[in-house]
Amino acid sequence: MQPVRLVSADGVEFRDLNGNGVMDPYEDPRLPVGERVADLITRLSLEEKAGLLFHTVIEAAADGTVKEAAGDISKSPTSEVVRRKHLSHFNVHVLRDARMAARWHNNLQLLAESTPHGIPVTISTDPRHAFIENAGVSFSAKAFSQWPEALGLAALRDPAAVRRFADIARQEYAAVGIRAALHPAIDLATEPRWARQAGTFGQDPDLVTELGVAYVLGFQGEELGPGSVACTSKHFPGGGPQKDGEDAHFPYGREQVYPGGRFADHTRPFPAVIAAGTAGVMVYYGMPVGLVVDGEDIEEVGFGYSRQVITGMLREGLGYDGVVLTDWELIMDNHVGDKVLPARAWGVEHLDAHGRMERILAAGADQFGGEECVEVLLDLLAQGRVSEARIEESARRLLAVKFRLGLFDNPFVDEDRAAETVGRSDFREEGHTAQARSVTVLEAAEDGPAALPLRPGLTVYVENMSPDAAARLGTVVTDPHDADLAVVRLHAPFDPRSDLFLESWFHQGSLDFPPGLPARLARIAAHCPLLVDVALDRPAVLTPLQPITATLLATYGTTDDAFADALTGAIPPCGRLPFDLPRSMEQVRRHPEDVPGYDDPLYPFGHGIQVR
Structure with missing residues (x-):
């Protein structure tokens, strides 16, 4: 197959998308988006x-x-969801090679x-420019330039750097045909304790x-256009204050609580992001418990089912008329191998798939995330439980974004340009620099081998660093007894689960x-200073x-090589904590889930010793 292009009688090149040999209004690149949407809606079955209402x-x-x-x-199979189910919004998973990604996109x-x-x-895609590999949240960079997680961008305290990252990510996404960022x-x-903090900008509203x-x-520019990647800002009205820190992907984490009365803090970022033009807003899984807003009890159902939240707070309260997308799989259970993840029908578990979908539409959402059960929606229409006018309302919003992105006029990408753009050397270098700069110095030795930047000529004992990066710190030895300095990299702890x-x-x-672990590190520190x-x-x-540490650091996605640059001063670290670090788990358990920060943290938000 080849792209179908014709020239109209008055000399305008267009894509003959319905194959009738005529430039219909929705195919006319000169017309305003509203007119093109209005024409196409009348033609669709x-x-x-x-x-259009499914995004899987x-x-x-x-x-x-x-x-x-x-x-x-x-x-x-792809042809089934595109040709038979008429889906046209897809969240892509693994992409390893830029040229093949572009080729796949063009074939699609x-x-x-x-x-x-x-x-x-x-x-669309979840984030794929950092380190965390989690099919439910994000993907590691692979062919794309690699940057710190969003927490690391927050540690830089630099809006211009964040905008620069987003512009680079936009260029790389668009090169392979990704035109929507989730x-x-x-x-x-x-x-x-919440599992999804790495993808946030921290605790401060x-x-x-x-x-x-x-x-x-x-990502989008001053307005959405052919060069943009459309953002879906999430998760309205603010994820994060999960009861006991459990995640709302799972039945045991469904409850979202506000014991500190700080609901307004969690909604605060949304008006400004809406004003900036975000193309979409995603509502969260969480089910509010005991939440009262402006004297009104908020129903204890997942936010994606709540008319009070979507229509009341988001559409009427904030004046948002863009696309509202639910988080993934609110309607159907997800079976993968021998593992099952129940539908996140929190608070409406008693409803069947038809009832869940009906509630989501009544709440005011436009699109069902992670679903392809078109037959359920068609049943609701046939039964008169959902009107065609309601479907058209959402379809118009979704089509308008496609038109604004220029997809109807030219959705194809150039394989050579994709290969040249994705992971470009200067993009990688900027990501590397951001990784090193985001390193946060919590404790710093004033002198001696652990003082930053590290002096040349040290003998170093190293754990959890690549040999090449470790060698940049000095002469590597295998026994702390023989070292001037011990350098150990660790991951934040967690409790593994797999049911x-x-x-x-x-x-x-x-x-x-x-x-x-601290006991073992203390034995190392008895022989040489510990970083x-x-x-x-x-x-x-x-x-x-x-x-037990002479120098203590925090990172948020930093390669060993970028870490070595930070330690040696090749790229001085300047990160500041994007959240408080607690003193103990007892302090965490006593702390209200919705309140930013502690009265007496071990290290406070914004802490970071600046190294010159």
């Missing part, structure tokens, strides 16, 4: 309109072809061009707001290191490390 997972074949068999996570667009009205596909996460990291706006502007699908990828539970780095994908209780 009920099935085509219904398909898709997997790309490694050779650049579309997958025609169910994948590891995707449920159906050619498949979409063969549908009755040639509605182009919108490819981010930024503008949730507040107020509950230190003002900082999160400032960086969230910079992020959206970097449910996705669960093993989420770092949840206690923030305490196992007691044997410890803790990679924080969420806070950790560092109290046992404080008395």
Whole structure:
């Protein structure tokens, strides 16, 4: 198949998407978006309109072809969901090679061009420019330039740097055909046990707001257009204050609580991001418990089912008329191998799939995340439980974004340009610099071998660093007795879990290191000064490390090579904590889940010793 292009009688090149040889209004690139949407809506079948309301997972074949068999996570062959179910919004998972990713995207667009009205596909993605590999949240960078997690961008305290990152990510996404970002996460990291903090900008509402706006502007520009990647800002009305820090992906984490009365803090970033033009807003899984807003009791159902939240707070309260997307799989259970993840029908578990979908639409959402059960929506229409006018309302919003992105006029990408753009050397260098700069110095030796920047000529004992990066710190020895300095890199602790699908990828539970670790490090520190780095994908209780370390650092996604640059002063570290670090788990357990920070933290938000 080849893209279908014709020239109209008055000399305008257009894509003949419905194959009738005439430039219909929706195919006319000169017309305003509103007119094109209005024309196309009148042409679509009920099935085509219904398909627009689904946004599900898709997997790309490694050779650049579309997958025609169910994948590891995707449920159906590609041609079935595009041609029979009329889906045109897909969240892509693993992409390893830029050229093959571009080829796959073009093949997918050619498949979409063969549908009755040639509605182009919108490819979306979770974040894929950092380190965390979690199919439910984000992907590691692979071919793309690699940057610190969002917490590390927050540690830089630099909106211009965040906007620059977003602009680079935009260029790399667009080069392979990704035109929608299922981010930024503008949730507040107020509950230190919560598993999703790495993707946030930390605990402070003002900082999160400032960086969230910079992020959206970097991806979308001042207005959504053919060069943009459309952002979906999430998770309204603010994820994060989960009861006991458990995650709302899972039944035991469904409750979202506000014992400190700080609901307004969690919604604060959204008005500014909406004003910046975010193309979409995603509502969270969480089910509020005991929440009262402006004297009104908020129903204890997941936010995606709540008309009070979506229509009342978001659409009427904040005046938002863009796309509202639910988080993933609120309607159907997800079966992958021998693992099952129940539908996140929190508070409405008693409803069947039809009832759940009906409630989501009544709440005011436009699109069902992670679903492809088109037959359920068509049943609701046939039964008169949902009107065609209601479907059209959402379809118009979704089509408008496609038109603004220029997908109807040219959705295809250039393979050579994709290969040149993704992971470009200067993009990688900027990501590397951001990683090193985001390193946060919590404790710093004033002199001696552990003082920063490290002096040349040291003998060093090293744990959890690559040999090449370790060699940049000095002469590497295998016994602390023979070392001037010990350098140890650690990951923040968590309690492994694996009973449910996705669960093993989420770092949840206690923030305490196992007691044997500080004891072992103390034995090392008895022989030479100890420099410890803790990679924080969420806070950790560092109290046992404080008395035994000469220099204590925090990172948020930093390669060994970038870490070596920070230690040696090649790129001086300047990060500041994006959240408080607690003194103990007892302090965490006593702390209200919705309140930013502690009265007496071990290290406070904003702490970071500046090294010159």
